Amino acid sequence: MLATFFPHPPTLIGPVGVFTTRSLRLLRPLAACGFPSPAEDFFTDDDRLDLNERLIANPPATFLMTADCGGSMVDYGIQDGDLLIVDRSITPRPGHTVVALWEGGFVCKKLYVRGNRMVLASSAGFAPIIVPEDIELDVWGVVRSNVHFHL
Template sequence: MNSISGASHPVAIVASAMALPMPDAPVRAGFPSPAEDFAVNRLDLTQILVTHPQATFLLRVAGSSMRDAGIEDGDTLVVDRAIKPQHGHVVVAVVDGEFTVKYLHQRAGRLRLKAANPTFPDIVPKDGQTIEVWGVVSSCIKRFVV
């Protein structure tokens, strides 16, 4: 099971502005463009990452069950509890008291949590098992340099 480290203590996002410089032109992943094309604006990351500040939390991923979805060990998830979970969403769920991140699969009134790594089995509720969809993952933050 892919777990969320620090799972018993999700960190609420504090909606304070932190504007960072951002050029108007996109960065090319092919051929570079001339530097004079860059006009700099300021961008507040919370405006991009947070839609519902009172219902948004950060959780750190531990494990590799969602690697094929681009969610890897050590990534930080932005989880919005105000979004209604729907089939196909990446969600954070509580399974028997532990947090996990998986795809939500809902069909014909049945719930299944699917990993994005073929070496991990689906989580299908068993009799007496408690599964709660806790929130919807709205973003994944990666750090390349620590």
């Protein structure tokens, strides 16, 4: 069974095309989830972070999507409304989170192989999609990261 790729990424939000350098200040200390260290230094003018560099490894092969998974991917760290950064240049392997075309729509699921069948897994309580042997799975790309919005 093969996973195939479409020649052009979807434009649900749009392809990631021309990037501008827009670096933001990056605080040097880590954000402690317990008690912060009073000995940490704060940022200097040299501490900059460009989110394009950090989140996107291959701009021509990357597209963005908004997650609409109905809670089916929360066990994998993806919630409704998250921004998915999807890279088409990564060969999908078992354990990767992928965006695939399934029954006329896009799904974001964990890719596994069970025997000779591909399985698109979801969080506990959601039935996996077991891809029939005679069906080719159309994988659009691998989710490289996701951005979760708190507000």
